[in-house]
Amino acid sequence: MTSSADFLDDFLAFCLAGKTPSARSGVAASGVRWTWQGEGVLLFEPGAQTATQSVLVSAGIHGDETAPIEMLSRLVADIASGAAPLAARMLVILGNIGAMRAGVRYIDDDLNRLFSGRHGHLPSSAEAPRAAELETLATRFFDGIAHGKWHIDMHTAIRASVFEQFALLPFTGAPLSRAMFDWLRDARLSAVLLHREKGSTFTHFTAERCGALACTLELGKVRPFGENDLARFAASDAALRRLIAGDAPAEHAALRVFTVVAQIDKKSDAFTLNVAGDVPNFTPFAAGAELARDGDYVYRVTHEEERIVFPNPKVKPGLRAGLMVVDTTDATLASLE
Incomplete structure (x- = not known):
């Protein structure tokens, strides 16, 4: 057991240690309400105002992609302290914690290929129960919501890239959103990749099943915990903070689009x-x-x-x-x- 202060100050260390909070909900120093929804899953709700949008932010769907995990843990601490204003409902997810502890991409199967029910075809996989759990949590978070719905799923690439930081948008058949492209420009991403077929990724599930504006971010390369220069991803971090604060995008950088x-x-x-x-x-x-x-x-x-x-x-x-x-x-x- 641990206090809420310890729990929110270092969410990553808390989850890697397999700890459980002493209470399942509480109020942070910032006045934001938090609810523990399971291992690596934390719901934030603004304290004194009505949320105008719901934002799911995930990292660690691949256990060795550590930079976004560290970014998200730092953001949790800043929301709790008030350093990061929160005007949205926000669901924080660290995905494959077993793989994170082992320092590997996945244990049995790529978690990001098991959504939209595909986990049912691999019942003995270590990742299958987690995919099913995350589907349930995402559906519960977004269901019945009439305001804006977003899902930002943060990854890093295995190899170098001509465009170091880029995004992927899932295909659902719906028109492309100007709001999403404005946010991608705000994050100063160099490129975005458009899928033309349905997939089994986490963002495809939330886009198709939940109606969220969903994107996968690729931020740099795979590195061990503690070896990331998070300053390289400051623009994406700042854009995410503006999104959950309800602020308008601040940048309109050039963006290459590939299909x-x-x-x-x-x-x-x-x-x-x-x-x-x-x-x-x-x-x-x-x-x-x-x-x-x-x-x-x-x-x-x-x-x-x-x-x-x-x-x-x-x-x-x-x-x-x-x-x-x-x-x-x-x-x-x-x-x-």
Whole structure:
């Protein structure tokens, strides 16, 4: 057991230690109400005012992506002390705590591929119960809410990137939101990637099932706890703080937009990816380049230029080994609603 003050001062250390708060709810020094909803899950509600939006912020869906986890823990402390004003309902989630403790991406299966019910196909996976739990918590948080709904899911990439900090938006068939793009510019992200097919990520679940404006942020590279320079991500942190404070976006930086045109899947252990292990995300390839082969399956670039994102030949058979994207900046920005 621990006091609420200790609990809010270092949320990350508290969760890694497997502690339980002495009370399930309370009021922080800032006057914000908090409710412990389970391991790594904390609900904040503004004390004296009616919330105008609900914001889910998650990190640690992959256990080794530590910078966003540290950012979120620091934000929890600042909300509790009053250093970060809160005008929104806010659900804080640290996702795969078992993997965080082990310093690995996941224990059995990639948690960010188990949402929208896919966890039901892997009942023996260490990650399956957590995916089901997070679906329930997110649904409960957003259900019946008439005001704005947001989900910011923060990650880091395995490898370097031509665009160090970028976002991914899930596909639901709904028009793209100008409010989301304004927020991404405020976070000074360099690029955004648009999916064209439905997926099984956490943000796809909250966008489709809950109607949230949802995005996945990729902030730098994977590093161990304590080795992150969080100043590199100050713009995203500041934009998140403005969002939960109810403030308007402050920046309108340039933003490149890419759309997925193909997915390279690993079908078997015979799969080969003709991409060097240190090739950054968004590296361009010209038409005709052969990038992957797996038995009779061959992937060649068909557009004048395609860029590869998340190349990873080490994934399990049946999973994505890379995304191919093309630049759609002008057309996308002209279509925003």
